[in-house]
Amino acid sequence: MLMNSMRxxxxxxxxxxxxxxxxxxxxxxxxxxxxxxxxxxxxxxQAYVLTxxxxxxxxxxxxxxGLIDLAADPNVWVKDILRFGKFVIERTPxxxxxxxxSRIAELMAQDDEGEAVGALxxxxxxxxxxxxxxxxxxxxxxxxxxxxxxxxxxxxxxVRAADVFRYARAIKTAEEIRRLRRSAEIADLSIxxxxxxxxxxxxxxxxxxxxxxxxxxxxGLPVLGCIGVGxxxxxxxxxxxxxxxxxxxxxxFDVGGRYRHYRADIARNGVLxxxxxKLAHYHRAIRVGLERAIAMIRPGVRAADVFEACVETVRRxxxxxxxxxxxxxxxxxxxxxxxNIAPSSTDVFEEGMVICVETPYYExxxxxxxxxxxxxxxxxxxxxxxxxxxxxxxx
Amino acid sequence: MLMNSMRxxxxxxxxxxxxxxxxxxxxxxxxxxxxxxxxxxxxxxQAYVLTxxxxxxxxxxxxxxGLIDLAADPNVWVKDILRFGKFVIERTPxxxxxxxxSRIAELMAQDDEGEAVGALxxxxxxxxxxxxxxxxxxxxxxxxxxxxxxxxxxxxxxVRAADVFRYARAIKTAEEIRRLRRSAEIADLSIxxxxxxxxxxxxxxxxxxxxxxxxxxxxGLPVLGCIGVGxxxxxxxxxxxxxxxxxxxxxxFDVGGRYRHYRADIARNGVLxxxxxKLAHYHRAIRVGLERAIAMIRPGVRAADVFEACVETVRRxxxxxxxxxxxxxxxxxxxxxxxNIAPSSTDVFEEGMVICVETPYYExxxxxxxxxxxxxxxxxxxxxxxxxxxxxxxx
Numbered sequence: 001m002l003m004n005s006m007r008x009x010x011x012x013x014x015x016x017x018x019x020x021x022x023x024x025x026x027x028x029x030x031x032x033x034x035x036x037x038x039x040x041x042x043x044x045x046q047a048y049v050l051t052x053x054x055x056x057x058x059x060x061x062x063x064x065x066g067l068i069d070l071a072a073d074p075n076v077w078v079k080d081i082l083r084f085g086k087f088v089i090e091r092t093p094x095x096x097x098x099x100x101x102s103r104i105a106e107l108m109a110q111d112d113e114g115e116a117v118g119a120l121x122x123x124x125x126x127x128x129x130x131x132x133x134x135x136x137x138x139x140x141x142x143x144x145x146x147x148x149x150x151x152x153x154x155x156x157x158x159v160r161a162a163d164v165f166r167y168a169r170a171i172k173t174a175e176e177i178r179r180l181r182r183s184a185e186i187a188d189l190s191i192x193x194x195x196x197x198x199x200x201x202x203x204x205x206x207x208x209x210x211x212x213x214x215x216x217x218x219x220g221l222p223v224l225g226c227i228g229v230g231x232x233x234x235x236x237x238x239x240x241x242x243x244x245x246x247x248x249x250x251x252x253f254d255v256g257g258r259y260r261h262y263r264a265d266i267a268r269n270g271v272l273x274x275x276x277x278k279l280a281h282y283h284r285a286i287r288v289g290l291e292r293a294i295a296m297i298r299p300g301v302r303a304a305d306v307f308e309a310c311v312e313t314v315r316r317x318x319x320x321x322x323x324x325x326x327x328x329x330x331x332x333x334x335x336x337x338x339x340n341i342a343p344s345s346t347d348v349f350e351e352g353m354v355i356c357v358e359t360p361y362y363e364x365x366x367x368x369x370x371x372x373x374x375x376x377x378x379x380x381x382x383x384x385x386x387x388x389x390x391x392x393x394x395x
Numbered sequence: 396m397l398m399n400s401m402r403x404x405x406x407x408x409x410x411x412x413x414x415x416x417x418x419x420x421x422x423x424x425x426x427x428x429x430x431x432x433x434x435x436x437x438x439x440x441q442a443y444v445l446t447x448x449x450x451x452x453x454x455x456x457x458x459x460x461g462l463i464d465l466a467a468d469p470n471v472w473v474k475d476i477l478r479f480g481k482f483v484i485e486r487t488p489x490x491x492x493x494x495x496x497s498r499i500a501e502l503m504a505q506d507d508e509g510e511a512v513g514a515l516x517x518x519x520x521x522x523x524x525x526x527x528x529x530x531x532x533x534x535x536x537x538x539x540x541x542x543x544x545x546x547x548x549x550x551x552x553x554v555r556a557a558d559v560f561r562y563a564r565a566i567k568t569a570e571e572i573r574r575l576r577r578s579a580e581i582a583d584l585s586i587x588x589x590x591x592x593x594x595x596x597x598x599x600x601x602x603x604x605x606x607x608x609x610x611x612x613x614x615g616l617p618v619l620g621c622i623g624v625g626x627x628x629x630x631x632x633x634x635x636x637x638x639x640x641x642x643x644x645x646x647x648f649d650v651g652g653r654y655r656h657y658r659a660d661i662a663r664n665g666v667l668x669x670x671x672x673k674l675a676h677y678h679r680a681i682r683v684g685l686e687r688a689i690a691m692i693r694p695g696v697r698a699a700d701v702f703e704a705c706v707e708t709v710r711r712x713x714x715x716x717x718x719x720x721x722x723x724x725x726x727x728x729x730x731x732x733x734x735n736i737a738p739s740s741t742d743v744f745e746e747g748m749v750i751c752v753e754t755p756y757y758e759x760x761x762x763x764x765x766x767x768x769x770x771x772x773x774x775x776x777x778x779x780x781x782x783x784x785x786x787x788x789x790x
Contacts, residue, residue, distance in 0.1 A: 024438045037632050041618055042730055043419045043534050066720075069630040088718040088757070089631070095760030101626070105759065138538050139438050143555065146538070160538065205614065212611040216604055221617055223436050231496070235464040236484070237432050323483040325461075335437055362483070364500065365490030 001077055002176055002333075003030050004352075008168035009053060018056055018132035020164055021120065022049040024140030026333035027165045029261055032061050032078040034071050039140070046116035046145065049078065050123045056132075060123040062116060065108070072103035082123055084113040117145050121152045135161025170330055170338035171352040176262065177376055180331065180354045183220065183259035184374040184385035187266045190214040191253050192388065194227065195270050198251060198395045201244050204229055207251065208240035215257045224265060224335070226254040233269075233368035236360075247273045250367040251395075254360070256335075263335045265356045266386070267372035270393040281318045283369050283392045286359040289314035290371050290390060293327055293341070293357050298381045303339045303347040310341075314359055328357040331374060353377040354385075396472055397571055397728075398425050399747075403563035404448060413451055413527035415559055416515065417444040419535030421728035422560045424656055427456050427473040429466050434535070441511035441540065444473065445518045451527075455518040457511060460503070467498035477518055479508040512540050516547045530556025565725055565733035566747040571657065572771055575726065575749045578615065578654035579769040579780035582661045585609040586648050587783065589622065590665050593646060593790045596639050599624055602646065603635035610652045619660060619730070621649040628664075628763035631755075642668045645762040646790075649755070651730075658730045660751045661781070662767035665788040676713045678764050678787045681754040684709035685766050685785060688722055688736070688752050693776045698734045698742040705736075709754055723752040726769060748772040749780075 008031075012020055022031040025040045028047050036047035048062040060080045063071040065087035089108055091097070097105060113119035124130060130153055136146065138160040150158055172180065193214035194207040204227055212222040228238030229245050233252035245251070249272050256264030269283060293310035307327050314322040330337030331354055339347030341357065358372035371390040375382040403426075407415055417426040420435040423442045431442035443457040455475045458466040460482035484503055486492070492500060508514035519525060525548055531541065533555040545553055567575065588609035589602040599622055607617040623633030624640050628647035640646070644667050651659030664678060688705035702722050709717040725732030726749055734742030736752065744750075753767035766785040770777040
């Protein structure tokens with residue numbers, strides 16, 4: 001199971017919720033294993049998961065009929081599914097169906113609940129929750145649909161509760177850690193392929209094609225691909241262009257795709273030929289800062305303290321004016337899960353958090369430097385997911 | 396410019412709006428050229444474009460400081476930009492900056508407006524719209540933020556208006572048509588690469604890697620990759636697995652990525668070895684149905700009439716029980732733009748619409764068959780974006 005049920009129920013209890021409704025794609029997948037494709041690749045299509053507290057019954061998935069094959073996937077652990085909307089799937093008579101197709105046939109034989117909110121209301125009533133206090137993830141539900149939900153459930157109390165999912169998602173389950181480890185590894189290998197394509201005259205697009213091509217070959221899908229060379233590397237979200245690599249150019253990668261829906265986000269630098277003094281000196285400073293941060297992280301340590309020590313280290317090691325808004329964040333189905341490693345953060349590290357730690361430095365007219373590792377917080381420290389080191393790669 | 400300004404202003408006039416606020420990523424890009432990356436790859440990050448009617452002033456982009464390099468991109472045609480949030484970008488003294496970096500420096504020199512809603516309120520007041528009737532795209536703004544906007548503008552009237560963008564986006568501009576044509580072409584070429592990898596023992600994942608690899612090589616990014624073989628091809632949203640291709644297996648592709656943010660969505664079938672009678676007969680029926688639909692489309696024709704004729708043709712040509720919820724849809728920044736080619740649709744074709752026409756047929760125990768072409772509606776008919784034919788490809 002992807003979901004950390006214990007933590008989700010703790011979060012629900014703290015908010016005195018009888019049930020929680022997932023509405024954004026990350027939370028729907030998290031709460032059920034259901035990858036509601038149209039919701040992932042578009043804005044607007046609705047899919048929900050109703051999760052009552054254990055005493056009040058089993059969860060229910062609400063899926064559009066057009067996605068029923070994905071709701072019937074063996075990776076979906078929620079058994080009760082309501083479908084809505086007209087959709088036609090035929091069946092050859094007298095041909096035995098495999099388990100997946102049989103499940104599709106079973107779900108298509110159920111009533112069409114008409115539309116998404118109607119189906120959700122039915123699920124809530126099926127569980128006897130029409131007078132309950134229900135948390136609704138407010139990010140994925142359209143406001144018109146929220147209004148209709150409230151009208152259909154005049155005796156229920158609906159509260160915005162996306163933060164409960166954010167709280168639960170911060171501590172990863174074993175299956176999430178496996179996927180995140182592989183996702184980080186794919187990104188790391190993809191940087192190696194891009195660096196192998198780095199030569200004088202190669203364009204940023206050439207590097208990007210090598211990067212994403214390797215991600216595809218390894219079974220991932222591209223998402224984040226900030227790849228810039230020379231002075232362009234200083235642009236925070238640099239998108240690959242036809243700019244050609246020249247001797248002395250720095251290359252910055254801030255990149256990562258998805259593997260089985262889980263994100264990667266790592267960063268490395270290369271340089272074509274020997275680095276000049278400033279580049280080598282500054283890059284060393286951000287590396288030492290990163291190492292300092294990682295060395296501090298273990299359960300019970302405050303994220304704000306790590307931020308402080310990290311920035312202080314980069315300053316002392318060579319970039320005296322170094323400033324940052326944050327030096328890292330959690331990662332999971334979303335690229336920015338809790339915790340947030342920032343000066344005002346009240347987050348404390350806990351075992352099972354998967355974290356990106358980073359020390360980016362952007363200087364227009366010079367370069368963008370950035371090292372970012374992904375790691376899991378263990379009982380007494382961290383375990384890195386990275387297969388390569390953070391050194392400036394001379395190519 | 397991506398935006399069809401005339402059509403947007405017509406839509407605003409029909410709704411009696413003084414201004415319109417884009418909040419979902421597709422509409423933000425559409426209304427300004429600003430690709431607000433974090434909003435595209437996550438749920439929650441806010442970016443807006445305020446577009447007053449022409450008499451009431453120029454549009455304003457609201458961008459997080461961390462995305463300012465993308466807001467400064469030369470493809471962004473909106474000149475007034477407000478930024479919010481702390482973010483640090485350094486600058487080497489005495490080194491001349493190029494035009495893009497100069498623009499970044501100029502925008503970073505502006506005040507930090509604190510947070511997204513505060514910046515939007517400032518933009519609205521800058522244009523003297525604090526008593527205006529303002530349409531807000533309700534899909535991308537968080538409900539908490541809508542509430543704060545309403546509180547900060549007690550004399551304004553805020554109405555949900557995502558439909559105005561949907562209306563405008565239905566008729567593409569020349570630049571949108573260029574991108575959509577290339578996006579469809581990339582998907583078509585990618586199917587050819589996947590079919591070139593189709594042989595006995597190749598897996599669905601092998602085909603998917605060949606498909607996405609070609610998309611990357613052509614400068615696109617993967618999005619939709621439903622690729623299934625044999626009986627698995629009947630699953631509507633089949634996701635590539637380790638299932639191996641065997642003699643006689645049908646292969647179904649329902650696929651398409653993005654090219655410069657514009658979507659592709661096309662479908663084709665292959666078969667390993669000669670097709671059996673049923674496969675050949677049914678596939679011909681859906682092809683003739685598709686051809687019938689395409690032959691009817693021209694400005695002034697009702698989408699519902701095309702649906703009717705298309706389904707009728709497939710039935711007459713060999714699948715007597717053929718049923719569908721729709722046989723096509725518009726495509727643009729979103730994979731499902733207007734119009735909708737469905738029985739209850741009130742849409743009428745207009746010049747400049749870009750449309751996917753499709754006749755899928757899913758039969759569990761047999762196969763999924765699907766042909767889907769993308770085309771633009773011209774003054775007196777259509778022009779196809781496809782480089783390959785719809786025939787069943789024997790490999």
